[in-house]
Amino acid sequence: MIEQLSFTVRFPPTDHYPLGRAFDRTFDFSKGMTAITGPNENGKTLTLEMIEFLLFGSAALRGAAADYKHLKASGLITIRGHRYSISRTVKNAALASDHNGETLAVGTKPVNARILQILGYGLDVFRVANVANQGDAERLSKMKPTERKAMVDRLIGADAIEEIARWCGEQALGVSREIAGLESGLGAEPVRPVKPEGYQPADELRKEIANLRTMRETIVQGEAFLANEPVVPVVGPALTEVPLATLEKADQILGLRTYDFDLAEAEAGYVAYDQWCSRQRFVERYFPQPTVTQDQVDQQNRRNGLARDRQRLRQSPEIVCPCGKPFTTADAEIARIEAELAGIPQLEGYAQPDLDREEKAIRTWSLESVRVEWERLKDVPAVPRPSRELSEAKGAVHVSEVAAALKELGLAGRSREDVQALATQVRQRDALLAAQAEAQARLTTWAVQARATRAALSLARRGAPPGRLEAAEQLLTAVSVYDTQQAAYERAFTDWAQGRDRLTDLRREEDSWRQGKMALNEVRQETKTYLAPALSRVASHMLSQMTGGARGRIAVDEDFEIQVDGQPLNTLSGSGKVCANLAVRLGLGRILTNGVFPVFMGDEMDASMDADRAGHLHDALTALDGKLHQILVITHKTPVCPRVIKLEN
Incomplete structure (x- = not known):
């Protein structure tokens, strides 16, 4: 509404x-x-x-x-x-x-x-x-x-009922196919495996096997212990009475650096050689000595200067006198220079570089320190370089001191190789003596443990007789196989039983789907069987009222073909056709x-x-x-x- x-x-x-x-x-x-x-x-x-x-x-x-x-x-x-x-x-x-x-x-x-x-x-x-x-x-x-x-x-749901019926048929077909597949794959009932003779639970067997293996290990270890009695080594007499400490000290002395020359004589030779080297260095630095005096050098320098002035003046230009005699303006100065040159003696054989060298030597040898040093070194004789180096004696001892120390230790004349060989022999004998003492201690301890081991061996041999472990292991293998087979059998039987039960359920389900399809088809048919007569009665009554009795019978069949007073609905015309349509439509609504x-x-x-x-x-x-x-x-x-x-x- x-x-x-x-x-x-x-x-x-x-x-x-x-x-x-x-x-x-x-x-x-x-x-x-x-x-x-x-x-x-x-x-x-x-x-x-x-x-x-x-x-x-x-x-x-x-x-x-x-x-x-x-x-x-x-x-x-x-x-x-x-x-x-x-x-x-x-x-x-x-x-x-x-x-x-x-x-x-x-x-x-x-x-x-x-x-x-x-x-x-x-x-x-x-x-x-x-x-x-x-x-x-x-x-x-x-x-x-x-x-x-x-x-x-x-409108009446017939198409839905038909669709549900069709779906029920499809479900029944699907179930029947599942039944066929299940029947072909179900197979025969699984066979139960045979339990091995002497069956014990696997966990109990594993515990027993673990105990037997422990006893077997005890037997193996005990027999091995008793078979390995400690041996005490025998130590022979000592090869020397010299203590190891003395030998090690002698080895240290023989390992020192040594020299075999007169150190004082070598030092005196180096002093004389150093003085000769000092004289050589002095001569190289301060020689040669001057051969002229400073006055002679000064006079010769003056003479050389005047000669240079005269030469320069002579280059002055000449002037001719009215009398016809040539002359220069420097003639008087030249005459003066020549007069002065005549008063200065000539130092033969000395050029200007020689004079410079002589003047330098005069200044050097005029120093007091140079003269004193030359007085100290001039008579030093030539000495060759000593054949021995003083560094050979640095941090070393004289061979005579080594010999004295070895004599004091009672090892005079021994080489270092001899001393080291004796020390090795002494060490080896000391090690043998220590091993002998340790082996003796082990033997004493072993004897105590041997008594307990023999008692444990007796118990283990009684608890693990020969062959018992192998028999238990074989039984465990058989039990494990049986347990696996039994578990597989139980799973297979469960699956088989479920398949059998599922097959029974599917057959019931298939029957239910088919029964449901039949029932739905019957409902659909009964609904349509009821609808057509009821609609025909209601529509006929409505048509009679609408037309004032002019038309009064509508017939609707199950395929919904409609006739009005024996005439097909679509062949009517005018208001009669309208009334017939409305009568059926109102009838559908009411029903x-x-x-x-x-x-x-x-x-x-x-x-x-x-x-x-x-x-x-x-x-x-x-x-x-x-x-x-x-x-x-x-x-x-x-x-x-x-x-x-x-x-x-």
Whole structure:
């Protein structure tokens, strides 16, 4: 039942409505029959369209969704006795229970799916059983018989029953194939293995074997211990009476560096050689000695200077006297220089470099220190370099001191190799004596342990007789094999028993699926067998009321072929065809959908009828009050209804 409807929508401009059109309506509906009237193009058909939009979304709109600007609708609708609050736009939707306010679905697709689940059928069935839109009264007659049959099957659930029956058959086939596979793979019952003679649990055998191996190890170790009695070595007499410490000291003395020359004589030779080297260095540095005096050098330097001046003056230009005699301006100076040169004696054989060398030697040998040093060194004789180096004696001792020390130790004349050989022999004998003492101590300890070992050997031999360990190990191998086989047998038997039980269950399941398929087919057939006669009776009664008795018999068979008074439905014409369509559609609604949504809406169903036929249709619909909870009709004729909603411009 539709209790409340509110919607707002704006349509784009058209040639007839340049500014477009907008609708903002709210309706409160009640039970029974309600007529909606008013001028054309005033939104009457839009009201029924919005009810369909509220239930089924954009699929119910007559035009493209983009043309319905700002479309928003909401309402309260009762389905199967439960009230639901629905709100929608073109792109969104929400569904809630009006009883407790619980949100049941949000979003267009979730809400569509939930309403389909609540109703049990979709828009195609709704437009046959619950609504006759304008110009769509003859929907049934325009449908092919197969389409009508499919629609009714969906409405009564026959297609679902058929699908479930088919699924039951497929399940039965699958189970039968599983049975065949299980039978071929099940095989014979597994054979139980034979328990070995003397069987003991493996853990007990392992403990016994561990004890036997311990005793065997005790026997092996004890016999090996008794077979290895310590041997005390025999030490012979000493090869020398010289103590090891004395030999080691003699080895250290013989290892010292030595020299074998007279150190004082060598030192005196190096002193004389050093004095001779000093004289040689002095001569190289200060010789030769001067051969002339400083006065002689000064006079010769003066003479050489005057000679250079005279030579320079002689290069002055000549002047001729009026008397015809040539002369220079330097003649007088030249004469003076030559007079002075005549008074200075000539030092023969000394050029200027010789004079410079003599002057340097005179300055050197005029020093007191040079003269004193030469007085000290001039008589030093030439001495060759000594053949012995003093470094040979540094940190070394004279061979005579080594010989004296060896004599004092009682090892005079011994070489270092002899001393080291004697020390090695003494060390070896000391080691043998220590080993002898240690072996004697071990022998004493061994004798004490040997008595305890013999007692333990006696006990072990009694506890682990020969062959017992091998027999226990063989039995453990047999037991392990048996346990493995037994475990495999138990798993195999469990699997086999489960397979056997599974096979029994599968045979029962296969039978159940086949029985279910048969039962569903029977239900489907009984439902359709009941539907056709019931629909025929209800539709015939409705047709008689609508036509005032002019037509009165509708026959619907199981394939939904419809005949009216023996004539196929699609061959009728005029208002009779409209009435027959409406009668069958109302009958479907009463029989199949009244328990779900007992509502019928009609849009100008009487448009093609005369006043008499329209009156009969109105009476027939009025008679449905109480059988249908709600009837909404749109009409231009003057209705006689308890409730009329008149839409104004």
